[in-house]
Amino acid sequence: MTLIDIASLTDELDAGPGLSTLDALEAEAIHIIREVVAEFERPVLLFSGGKDSVVVLHLAARAFAPGRIPFPVLHVDTGHNFPEVIAFRDETVARLGLRLEVASVQSYIDDGRLAERPDGTRNTLQTQPLRDAITAGKHDAVFGGARRDEDKARAKERIISLRDEFGQWDPRNQRPELWSLYNGRHLPGQHVRAFPISNWTELDIWRYIARENIALPPLYFAADREVFRRDGMWWAVTEHSQPREGEEIVTRSVRYRTVGDSSCTGAVESDAADIAAIVAEVAQSTLTERGATRADDRISEAAMEDRKKDGYF
Missing domain, CATH: 3.40.50.620 (HUPs)
Known part of the structure; x- marks a missing residue:
């Protein structure tokens, strides 16, 4: 099963x-x-x-x-x-x-x-x-x-x-x-x-999205994306988030568990490219999406x- x-x-x-x-x-x-x-x-x-x-x-x-x-x-x-x-x-x-x-x-x-x-x-x-x-x-x-x-x-x-x-x-x-x-x-x-x-x-949330067939932005699904590592998270390379000295841009299969401000939201490594795979992935996670991917919540x-x-x- x-x-x-x-x-x-x-x-x-x-x-x-x-x-x-x-x-x-x-x-x-x-x-x-x-x-x-x-x-x-x-x-x-x-x-x-x-x-x-x-x-x-x-x-x-x-x-x-x-x-x-x-x-x-x-x-x-x-x-x-x-x-x-x-x-x-x-x-x-x-x-x-x-x-x-x-x-x-x-x-x-x-x-x-x-x-x-x-x-x-x-x-x-x-x-x-x-x-x-x-x-x-x-x-x-x-x-x-x-x-x-x-x-x-x-x-x-x-x-x-x-x-x-x-x-x-x-x-x-x-x-x-x-x-x-x-x-x-x-x-x-x-x-x-x-x-x-x-x-x-x-x-x-994800089981309901699957049941109701609710459309979502593509960032929630895993794909090969250019990212760099900072504070234990993968950050997107965008106009508003650029790597600093010593931070290397690499291509990883990642997805976003939350899609807030790009200047403080990180991605997670994942192969979950559809909702069924995301449901299975989230069922095994021990961190909430904010704890895993939101830099602004780590201030204190x-x-x-x-x-x-x-x-x-």
Whole structure:
């Protein structure tokens, strides 16, 4: 029996008769999305073209089919995103007939509201454009694709998470969510972040993508690519990530487990060129995708929590 067969069998055994684990996760996520849309006036969905936001968008489409998704999507564009991902984002938005709002980090740097970091990484510069876009759009609820298994800070997060007038998160002020009851009450100027796939794992995401035949950017699949080694990761050779002295450009079969800012996102060596192979690979992994491939999360153990407190997702 293959690893994929074992994963499928385990899913059915865990969930019991009549409802698989994926069915239960899907139902919970759709319930959360519908609850937020019913309770809030101007929701928006963060959509970067990455696998988690793609899954949340797919769930939103399922939640309101055969009608259209009743809210826009928002992308905080660092200016250092992979071109393949931006192209996929635009194709998806056009196909679904969605309104895309873009908060550009580059525009903030150009007019002096933000300063370029010495290391060139822009992922940490997304907070102010995100907060400003939420305020400008008068969005009182923001859907995101964060999962609790990604990071210690995200493991603390509630499914409906209150943000104050400055977009900030207080981990000590978390609301109870007993019996799947979600408290969305907030004061003027405050908003909530909503995480429909909080209880999913990376393996759940990939098994759902396989089941639903969801399209993804090609970077998620293994191919021979030019890369260089830095800090234990394979970095893409792009306009925004170039090798330093002593770092050799080589060709390796690699893929990306997450496709964020190219200036801080590494690849992993892999031969998994299709979804079935990725499911098998992820089933054996002992590191989350952020722990394995995101340089900005290695700054300190509290890196993600510090950014969340400032208003980052």
